[in-house]
Amino acid sequence: MVKEKQDNIVLIGMMGTGKTTVGARLAEETGYPLVDLDALISEKAGCPIPQLFAERGEPYFRDLEAAVLKDVLAQEGIILATGGGAVLREENCREMAARGWVVALKATVEEIVSRVGEDPGRPLLAGGARSRVEALLDQRRQAYDFAHVIIDTSGKSPEEVSAEILTHYRGSSN
Numbered sequence: 340m341v342k343e344k345q346d347n348i349v350l351i352g353m354m355g356t357g358k359t360t361v362g363a364r365l366a367e368e369t370g371y372p373l374v375d376l377d378a379l380i381s382e383k384a385g386c387p388i389p390q391l392f393a394e395r396g397e398p399y400f401r402d403l404e405a406a407v408l409k410d411v412l413a414q415e416g417i418i419l420a421t422g423g424g425a426v427l428r429e430e431n432c433r434e435m436a437a438r439g440w441v442v443a444l445k446a447t448v449e450e451i452v453s454r455v456g457e458d459p460g461r462p463l464l465a466g467g468a469r470s471r472v473e474a475l476l477d478q479r480r481q482a483y484d485f486a487h488v489i490i491d492t493s494g495k496s497p498e499e500v501s502a503e504i505l506t507h508y509r510g511s512s513n
């Protein structure tokens with residue numbers, strides 16, 4: 340354990356900033372279990388995220404996302420990798436900030452497109468990854484700013500990002 344207090348570490352940020360990957364690394368480093376919100380949603384829904392979007396629509400996904408998030412945040416001592424749109428509801432942000440130490444991951448448009456632009460697992464990027472990433476970043480311009488710490492991941496490996504987060508975490512007071 341990195342700290343005596345059983346804080347949750349909550350990762351937020353746009354698609355492709357590395358929340359799932361860095362979350363797994365942080366879990367290894369801290370011994371806290373990794374909870375990936377999308378994986379849990381997919382498990383609960385019984386189908387992959389793209390199928391959920393296609394068959395039930397985004398509003399249904401967002402309702403499920405909010406419910407699973409609330410459930411998961413009742414725990415203590417987890418690494419929570421959220422999905423990029425989990426910050427779109429204010430209530431979700433309030434819960435995350437109240438129940439965890441929130442880290443926002445950032446990356447340039449170029450890096451995001453090169454990391455996830457071709458990935459069919461991200462339905463919101465279908466039909467033109469670069470323009471979709473730009474549009475979403477524009478819509479979400481300040482959505483990630485409530486984090487306790489903001490980390491630019493561009494040009495850094497997941498290991499470097501994880502180490503940087505832990506340096507902040509060990510020095511944080513909450």
Ligand SMILES: Nc1ncnc2c1ncn2[C@@H]1O[C@H](COP(=O)(O)OP(=O)(O)O)[C@@H](O)[C@H]1O
Pocket residue numbers: 352353354355356357358359360361420454455492495496497500
């Ligand atoms: N710091 C990084 N540098 C380069 N590639 C990365 C980095 N972090 C993640 N990736 C890669 O980018 C892709 C998306 O990462 P992922 O963790 O799924 O992002 P998110 O959960 O934020 O959408 C994966 O292929 C992953 O290996």
Ligand SMILES: O=C(O)C1=C[C@@H](OP(=O)(O)O)[C@@H](O)[C@H](O)C1
Pocket residue numbers: 352353354355358359377388421422423424425460461462463
């Ligand atoms: O940004 C978004 O709205 C989304 C991000 C995805 O998660 P990642 O950020 O882990 O890719 C996933 O929750 C879904 O496709 C919607």
Ligand SMILES: [Mg+2]
Pocket residue numbers: 358359360377420421422
């Ligand atoms: Mg993810």
